Amino acid sequence: KGLLAANERLAQENRSLFARSGLFVVNIMSGPGAGKTTLLERTCETLAARLNIAVIEGDLQTSEDAERIAAKGVHAVQINTGGGCHLDAKMVQGALKSFDLDALDLLIIENVGNLVCPAAFDLGESARVMLLSTPEGDEKPIKYPLMFTRSQLLIINKMDLLDYVDFDVKRVEGYAKKINPGIEIITVSAKTGEGMEGWYGWLTGKLEKKS
Amino acid sequence: KGLLAANERLAQENRSLFARSGLFVVNIMSGPGAGKTTLLERTCETLAARLNIAVIEGDLQTSEDAERIAAKGVHAVQINTGGGCHLDAKMVQGALKSFDLDALDLLIIENVGNLVCPAAFDLGESARVMLLSTPEGDEKPIKYPLMFTRSQLLIINKMDLLDYVDFDVKRVEGYAKKINPGIEIITVSAKTGEGMEGWYGWLTGKLEKKS
Ligand SMILES: Nc1nc2c(ncn2[C@@H]2O[C@H](COP(=O)(O)OP(=O)(O)OP(=O)(O)O)[C@@H](O)[C@H]2O)c(=O)[nH]1
Ligand SMILES: Nc1nc2c(ncn2[C@@H]2O[C@H](COP(=O)(O)OP(=O)(O)OP(=O)(O)O)[C@@H](O)[C@H]2O)c(=O)[nH]1
Ligand SMILES: [Mg+2]
Numbered sequence A, B: 001k002g003l004l005a006a007n008e009r010l011a012q013e014n015r016s017l018f019a020r021s022g023l024f025v026v027n028i029m030s031g032p033g034a035g036k037t038t039l040l041e042r043t044c045e046t047l048a049a050r051l052n053i054a055v056i057e058g059d060l061q062t063s064e065d066a067e068r069i070a071a072k073g074v075h076a077v078q079i080n081t082g083g084g085c086h087l088d089a090k091m092v093q094g095a096l097k098s099f100d101l102d103a104l105d106l107l108i109i110e111n112v113g114n115l116v117c118p119a120a121f122d123l124g125e126s127a128r129v130m131l132l133s134t135p136e137g138d139e140k141p142i143k144y145p146l147m148f149t150r151s152q153l154l155i156i157n158k159m160d161l162l163d164y165v166d167f168d169v170k171r172v173e174g175y176a177k178k179i180n181p182g183i184e185i186i187t188v189s190a191k192t193g194e195g196m197e198g199w200y201g202w203l204t205g206k207l208e209k210k211s
């Protein structure tokens, strides 16, 4: 429909802006509260000394998430969608004006907490990363397939809660690989730090390829 | 916009169908994996002997949830939205054909797991109930206000995990009451059964008022 076509055009504009600056851009998606901001807080703590990182935050309301990132010394811009259930390429294009893209190594976009709509809107990103947290349940890949199909990396978060929830990592991996054989999967706890080196390795690997 | 107006009309048609049969209808919403189906499994186990209950399940894909309800001996119809991020009045109207509304005491509609879009679409229900689970975080009422504003009852689920997550019940209650002073709030664990009598009391109270 017209909406997606218009978004597609703006996404391509964003993509060429990023390409001109040699900038790697990640769109991070999940259901609400899966741990996107917690993952980014730790990521900024660990990588901001080595890399020039900026973050765009997307939420219906509040600037809570951008403030949490800014507290780590990283430039973060908050987009409030009002009632919109996803970020789109136009909103991101507006936010880009706040950054010097040439000076950045990595731009991370945290999308609105929603396991459905964000997967359908290209923002011009280089890669799409999604989180699934262990308390949400292990059948999500077959119930919410679009997000899993469109993501290059699936991060299973809150592994520290595994003993207290019904979550079978092998089952999630099986379901996700069935609908997206190329998806990479890592397990972490953004709270305790377990497994985060897998995420940092994935990120730096992508950055090296780019340069 | 036209979409909501068309939905409004069909919702009113549903509402008069329900009124004619004296049927109480609950629309249950939450983010993905907050525990809606688990809550309904327990509810059916406890109340189906006394009440004639039917369930409409809404998901993008699969009939997993309807099968879980049917396993409790309750008539459940599965709506698959394909990629749609919420149920609407038209989908529900189609599903009503599978039931004898005059014979029912209670119809429960489990909406698509999404903390944003379902709140905007009236289905013709008598009451809107939402779940928030403790692992999702306690600032959700201010970040996703529409769902909290539109619900009559907020069920805080997964209280059995409280010791392992960062979740302040008082903070959630404060945030929710600020944007919706009339909202009722109960805490449960759909897994262990803790607090479920508060939910049964709320439901049977509504049913008595109706008859
Ligand atoms: N136990 C545990 N809790 C976590 C972990 N990561 C995040 N949390 C908690 O999960 C809740 C939500 O975390 P956030 O990082 O705000 O989640 P989010 O995905 O950014 O949420 P939205 O932006 O609202 O979609 C908070 O209470 C965090 O403390 C983890 O690895 N383990
Ligand atoms: N610890 C704990 N886990 C729960 C509780 N309620 C549900 N769960 C678990 O949470 C996961 C999701 O539960 P569901 O009932 O399928 O959640 P849902 O809201 O119906 O999910 P969707 O229909 O996909 O939106 C499953 O692994 C359940 O076992 C609870 O009170 N405590
Ligand atoms: Mg966040």
Ligand SMILES: [Mg+2]
Pocket (backbone or CB within 6 Å): B036, B037, B038, B065, B110
């Ligand atoms: Mg369910």
